[in-house]
Amino acid sequence: MPADPPPPARKPLSRPWRIARNVVIGVVLALFLAWLVLYITKGRFLKGTFERIASAQTERRVSVAGDFQLYFDPITIHFRAEGLRVSNPAWTSKPDLYAAKAIDARIAPLSLLFGKRHFHTLDLADSTIDLEWNRAHTQNSWTFGSKTKGKPLDLPRIDLATVKGTALRYVDPRMRLRTDLTFASVTSSDARIGDAVRFSGSGHIRDTPFTLRGALLSPNATVARGRNKLVLAADAANDHIDLTGTLPSLAEIEDVxxxxxxxxxxxxxxxxxxxxxxxxxxxxxxxxxxxxxxxxxxxxxxxxxxxxxxxxxxxxxxxxxxxxxxxxxxxxxxxxxxxxxxxxxxxxxxxxxxxxxxxxxxxxxxxxxxxxxxxxxxxxxxxxxxxxxxxxxxxxxxxxxxxxxxxxxxxxxxxxxxxxxxxxxxxxxxxxxxxxxxxxxxxQARYDIRLSPxxxxxxxxxxxxDEAGTSGVIKGRLQLQGVGDTLHDSLATARGRIALVIPKGTFWTRNVQLAELDIGTFAQKMFQGRLKEPVRINCGLIGFSVRNGVAAADPILIDTEKSVIVGRGGFSFKNEALDLAFRADGKRISIFSGQSPVGLNGSFAKPGIDVISPQLIERAGLGLGLAVFATPVAGVLAFVDVGDAKSAACGPVLAAQPATAQRTTKGAPRDDVGRGTTAKAEDGNKTSSERKGQRKKFLGIF
Incomplete structure (x- = not known):
């Protein structure tokens, strides 16, 4: 059986590749040796270097009085410092931003270069933290760099923390806020709860003192998967606030x-x-x-x-x-x-x-x-x-x-x-x-209020x-301008116009006739059982011109089927006095007509109606004289309304025009609606006797 052919010889790497390989191996060996040296020595020899670099970068004095450790364990950075102090800027009220008996932390290495700083664990013992803004709110104690504008406090992500004997102070002069918190570590015996960072404190915001208390509960890692529950309660003045939530880490509340x-x-x-x-x-x-x-x-x-x-x-x-x-x-x-x-x-x-x-x-x-x-x-x-x-x-x-x-x-x-x-x-x-x-x-106050029909x-x-028998509507507008830091003051100096317009419609006979004091017609309607017979309103305007807080009738004019109601006088926003008078003149002859002004007086809070006016008393006196010196029948003549009232042209009325624009149906200027002025209401400080003495001037006398 023939032997297997020898494997082909490997082609040697080219010189550039050999150099690259050797560099990589060298870097890995160097990193391993550096890691090994740091791990063995715990990086204690870097203490002076750390103080110099940290002080230069932060422009603060950074010092470590006791033990110092900085190394990879095995991948995370393990940092420990005893007696660590970081100074504050000269303008602050406390010398140190941070001082601690001991700090021990494990930090994700890449988080120092990319993204938010991430602490896997953080143990603090007997620490003080001082956070303070300057009065101009341009710099704060935790933003490093003398020329760097103060940034909002950005806490790192912390998965698990043990805090003991730690105090935090926060001062913001612009918000007039100062708070002092103390932290204490408590271990729960609950099987689902591990360490709990509990805190309490007090302070002032503006002129209001407050207290708060709370806890960051760190559940067992196998159950929690990095989640922590925040529980906080605060009391300020007569208010109580509760806040709860589940945080992805102990100090991360953004978007939670x-x-x-x-x-x-x-x-x-x-x-x-x-x-x-x-x-x-x-x-x-x-x-x-x-x-x-x-x-x-x-x-x-x-x-x-x-x-x-x-x-x-x-x-x-x-x-x-x-x-x-x-x-x-x-x-x-x-x-x-x-x-x-x-x-x-x-x-x-x-x-x-x-x-x-x-x-x-x-x-x-x-x-x-x-x-x-x-x-x-x-x-x-x-x-x-x-x-x-x-x-x-x-x-x-x-x-x-x-x-x-x-x-x-x-x-x-x-x-x-x-x-x-x-x-x-x-x-x-x-x-x-x-x-x-x-x-x-x-x-400066401006009021523009419109009432639709x-x-x-x-x-x-x-x-x-009762709504039955009334089909009339009302619309209006109030336009005023005044000055004053209170509602009363802005109205007491106001100028402008108030107008309520009553288009054509019907009203109860009882309501209208009582207002007119047409006693004969009212009694006749009542005896005939026609109390709710409607009375037709042709048009009406209740208008006031307001000058320096005093409103003068300009005009008050209501044209009904049988009479014309006019009013004079006004009211004052200064002292809230009312002094108005209304009179109805019949379009037809009427017996037993009072034909006398009905007064609306008093104040906004306590308005009063004056039915027995001086004119009615004069008319009664005249009737009594005629009855005594002539015949009893002659006494009735003093209460007869001859029915000479001129109907109003409704155009100017419905357009809410002032008294000077009002006309009769024949186009003649009206002489019974005044000029939109009043003398008495402009003085809110006169005595009762002075007001009585000027009544005729104010009412314009009918």
Whole structure:
């Protein structure tokens, strides 16, 4: 049997390949020898080199007083230092950024070159950590380099930590925040729980003290697979916050869903801690999911209650320069009208227990006033910008039915806009554009509120009036501009116009005739059993010109089927005084007509009706004189309305034009609607006797 042929001789490597092979072998041997030397010596001889390089790179003094180790074990970097100190910049209030009796860590090598630093284990003993921003918020103690702008705190990923006797201090002058935390290591006997890093502390944010406590629970590695549970509870003022979640590592909260809940007496106090101003609330309880991503805090799936109202939605807080920004989309299905009181400055608790007048007084308003003197939070408006979309299904109110509220709010560098603010009211629609410009002082306020045609019957029904027999509608607009840091002050300086237009429709005879004091017609209707017979309104205008906070009738003119109702006088936003008078002149002759002004006086909080006017007393005196000195029948003549009222041209009325533009149906200028001015209401400080003495001048005397 022939022998197998010898194998072919291997071709020797070329010279370049031999060189490359030898280099690789040499590098591997060198790395192995370096690893072996470091492993045997534990890298203790690198202590001085480490101090020099670390000090040069950080521009801080870095020193190790005791034992030092730096080596691969076997792949991860094992670092140990006793008496390690890293100094702080000269501007800080503490000498050291970090000082520790001992630190022992195992670090993923590639994480030091690529991506986020990754600590497999970290053991700290008797450490102090001082984190501080400068007053200009341009530098902080943990960002190395004297010319490097301060960066947000970026903690490494830590899988498992043992912390004992460690204290952390954080100071931020711009946020007016200081907190001191202490850490203690506790080992649980639970089979599923290994080490737990527990911490507690206290501090101040702005002028509010707070305390907090919590734990980072590190489950057994075979069960947890690197997951750690965070449990935190904090108390500030009258608010309590709970936060829980599962972290991929002990110090990694980026992009991790956390469950947060809060409860307390006033949600405004809670947000006020970070300088964000919202209207105050009654007792609240809310819960949401929080995800932090870089400088963005996203709160989603928010649910809860404040007072007797519900709340849902979400919001995002971005910590950016020059001001933090809040974007929110919130929904309330049912809003208690008392819970809405803070939107105009009332304390809802006072409103609920004592009423609007007491709530206004609590803000500094004068006696028997209802406009609050609560100032806009000008200082807080400097701290943040905001965009809000808030919708409300139904507002629970005893009188006026309000629903479908839709509010768009924007705040940009102290310019606050509620535009648009819309809601349904008694089957009508109110649309508002309101702005407060706090960039100038005092604040410039602008109000533009429009009422679409709204059934009068639905409005009156809220005050106990039957809707049947009333088909009239009302529409209107309020346009005012004023200056002042409170609602009262901005209205007390306001200028503009208020107009309510009543197009053609019908009203109850009882309501209209009582207003006209046409006693004969009212009695006749009542005896005939026709109390609800409708009276036709041809057109009507209740208009006011507002100058320096005083509103003067301009004009009040309502043209009905049988009479013309006119009014004069006005009211004052300064002292909330009312001084109006209404009179009806018949288009047809009527016996027993009072033909005398009905006065509306008092204040916004306590309006009064003056039926027995001086004119009625004079007419009664005249009738009595005629009855005594002539015949009893002659006394009736003093109460006869000859029916000479001139019908109103409805064009200028429906166009809401001022008194000077009003005409009769024959085109003649009206001489019974005044000139849109009033003398008395402009002085909110006169005494009662002075007001009585000027009554004729104010009312213009009919």
């Amino acid at each position: 869903p956390l469950q947060v809940s809060a409860r307390g007496r006033n949600l405004a106090d809670l947000l006020g801690i970070i300088g964000v101003a919202i209207p105050m609330t009654r007792d609240y309880r809310v819960a949401a999911q929080l995800v932090k991503s870089d400088t963005t805090y996203d709160f989603t799936k928010l649910t809860g209650r404040f007072g007797n109202s519900d709340l849902a939605g979400g919001f995002t807080v971005k910590v950016i320069e020059p001001r933090l920004h809040i974007a929110a989309k919130l929904t309330t299905r049912s809003l208690d009208i008392v819970d809405a009181a803070p939107f105009i400055g009332y304390n809802p608790d006072v409103v609920a227990t004592k009423g609007a007048v007491a709530a206004a007084a609590a803000t500094g308003a004068g006696p028997a006033r209802i406009l609050p003197d609560a100032a806009l939070p000008i200082d807080a408006l400097k701290n943040f910008d905001a965009d809000l979309r808030y919708t409300i299904g139904v507002v629970k109110s005893r009188n006026v039915p309000i629903s479908d509220v839709d509010l768009t709010l924007s705040l940009k560098d102290r310019l606050l806009k509620l535009s648009p603010l819309t809601f349904a009211m008694a089957r009508g629609r109110v649309t508002s554009d309101i702005a407060f410009n706090a960039r100038t002082r005092p604040t 709204t059934p009068m019957a639905r409005l009156l029904a809220g005050y106990g009036v």
